[in-house]
Structure formats: C-alpha cells, structure tokens
Amino acid sequence: MATITPLRPAASRGGAAAGGAAQLLSGDALRLDGVTRAFGALRAVDDVSLTVAAGQRYAILGSNGAGKTTLFNAVTGDFPPTAGRIHFFGEDITELAPQDRIRKGLRRTYQSSLLFRDLTVRDNLFLAVRGVASGRFSFLRARAGHASTRATRDLLDRARLSHIADERVANLAHGQQRQLEIGMALAGAPRLILFDEPAAGLSPVERRELVALLASLPAHMSFVLIEHDLDIALRVVDRVTVMHNGRVLRTGTPAEIENDAQVQAIYMGSRH
Numbered sequence: 103m104a105t106i107t108p109l110r111p112a113a114s115r116g117g118a119a120a121g122g123a124a125q126l127l128s129g130d131a132l133r134l135d136g137v138t139r140a141f142g143a144l145r146a147v148d149d150v151s152l153t154v155a156a157g158q159r160y161a162i163l164g165s166n167g168a169g170k171t172t173l174f175n176a177v178t179g180d181f182p183p184t185a186g187r188i189h190f191f192g193e194d195i196t197e198l199a200p201q202d203r204i205r206k207g208l209r210r211t212y213q214s215s216l217l218f219r220d221l222t223v224r225d226n227l228f229l230a231v232r233g234v235a236s237g238r239f240s241f242l243r244a245r246a247g248h249a250s251t252r253a254t255r256d257l258l259d260r261a262r263l264s265h266i267a268d269e270r271v272a273n274l275a276h277g278q279q280r281q282l283e284i285g286m287a288l289a290g291a292p293r294l295i296l297f298d299e300p301a302a303g304l305s306p307v308e309r310r311e312l313v314a315l316l317a318s319l320p321a322h323m324s325f326v327l328i329e330h331d332l333d334i335a336l337r338v339v340d341r342v343t344v345m346h347n348g349r350v351l352r353t354g355t356p357a358e359i360e361n362d363a364q365v366q367a368i369y370m371g372s373r374h
C-alpha cells in the first residue's frame with residue numbers, strides 16, 4: 103500500500119507556535135466515555151471511548167454497519183446514548199437536546215442531502231446562517247450589509263463556491279452539493295463538525311477539491327470524519343479510530359492504522 107502523507111501534520115497547527123490560537127487549541131473538544139447505543143438487543147455502538155483534542159482532525163473508519171453513523175447520532179443527540187457519557191469542551195452534554203448542542207458549537211453533515219434544491223447556493227447558506235443565529239430557520243431577507251449577509255459571503259468563500267453563488271442547487275454537480283453541505287455546517291462559528299461520508303459518490307477530481315477544502319478549514323476547528331475512502335481519511339486527519347461491530351478495534355495515528363495487520367484484515371479487506 104502506498105505511504106500516505108498527511109497534508110497538515112498536527113504539530114504544525116497547535117502548540118506555542120500558534121500564538122493566540124494556542125488557547126483555543128488546549129483541552130479536549132470531545133470525550134466519549136463508554137458510549138453505548140442499543141436498539142433493542144442490538145448494541146449498534148458498544149462501550150466506545152475516545153478523545154478528540156481541540157483543533158484535532160479525526161477519522162472514524164469501519165465497514166458497513168460498524169456503528170459509525172450511530173456514534174455520530176449519539177454525539178449530536180439525534181439518538182442519545184443508552185449508556186456512557188459525552189463531554190464537549192469539558193461540559194457534560196449527554197442529556198442535552200440536539201438544538202442545545204448546536205448552540206454550543208457542535209455541527210454535523212448527513213449522508214443524505216438536506217439542501218433546498220430550488221434555492222440558490224447563496225440562499226442555502228443564508229438560511230444556515232439565520233438558522234444558527236436564531237435557533238430556527240428564518241425566511242426574512244436581511245438588508246444588504248447585515249451581519250448575516252456578510253457571514254453568507256464569508257461562507258461562500260470558505261466553501262469555495264463564490265463563483266456559483268447564484269446557481270440553483272438542483273443545477274450543481276454532486277461534488278459542489280457536498281461542498282455546500284460543508285459550507286452550511288460552517289455557519290455560526292462551530293467548534294467541532296462531524297462529517298458523515300463527505301466523499302461518498304464523488305469523482306476523483308471532486309475528491310481532490312474536497313480534500314483541499316477540509317485541509318483549508320481554520321486551525322482551531324476540530325472535525326471528525328466518517329469515511330470509507332481510506333486515502334482521503336488518512337490524508338486529512340491526525341488521528342483515527344477504526345470501529346468493528348460497534349466497538350473500537352484500534353485507535354492511532356494514520357501511519358499506525360495503515361500498518362496494523364488486524365485493521366488491514368478486517369477493514370481494508372472489505373473496503374469499497
């Protein structure tokens with residue numbers, strides 16, 4: 103297997119060299135202690151413990167049904183854990199409603215698109231900005247120069263979509279739609295974003311654009327990525343957890359995971 107070089111090693115982002123950003127990068131963004139989610143007799147997530155440091159980029163790998171999306175649902179509160187605790191920047195959020203987790207700076211994207219297909223790229227981002235700001239979606243147009251309009255312009259830049267700002271979403275290529283979903287997750291200064299298979303269905307060119315977009319996210323922003331494409335996952339993250347049958351099989355650096363015999367046997371043998 104080819105050696106994969108991370109685009110931005112963790113050491114280049116944190117520590118004293120980061121100056122004012124160092125404070126933002128201290129501590130843990132997310133800590134899971136024995137998180138379990140049962141559906142009847144099935145333990146879709148079974149006693150998972152892991153820590154995502156502030157500013158860290160993290161990947162969850164695993165074959166179909168390993169429990170990756172269920173783990174995201176436990177963190178966001180969509181399907182709260184049936185056992186275990188979740189801490190977000192030091193605060194226990196296990197019992198919080200999903201909307202309250204969003205207010206604290208937690209975001210996610212979904213495997214299936216939640217975009218408004220008949221609206222433009224700009225309007226989708228505008229609604230995301232307004233939704234986060236007010237705690238609900240607002241269809242009122244802000245006047246030009248309003249903070250929401252400025253924030254929308256900033257998101258267009260961040261998501262690398264300024265050149266198609268006024269295009270209807272229905273007319274976008276699949277890769278551009280996934281970029282837009284990432285742009286919407288960036289609304290309202292998130293502290294941690296959970297990306298659920300952002301590269302699914304993308305062409306090789308679109309995958310390169312996605313990797314560049316993820317690598318360009320602000321250094322203080324932590325993210326956790328579910329990804330089947332190992333090359334993408336290992337290029338953009340600092341740390342990896344491999345899940346199997348709801349449990350943690352292995353946690354380590356991309357290089358450790360890449361060279362782990364058990365991971366290769368269980369995960370890479372079934373990779374698609």
Ligand SMILES: Nc1ncnc2c1ncn2[C@@H]1O[C@H](COP(=O)(O)OP(=O)(O)OP(=O)(O)O)[C@@H](O)[C@H]1O
Nearest residue numbers: 141144145146164165166167168169170171172173
């Ligand atoms: N709402 C639910 N009710 C019952 N079972 C569920 C529910 N959600 C997930 N499961 C089951 O939990 C297990 C883990 O599913 P999950 O979607 O978390 O896996 P995954 O690793 O994300 O898989 P994939 O890569 O295919 O998305 C599966 O057996 C699935 O059928």
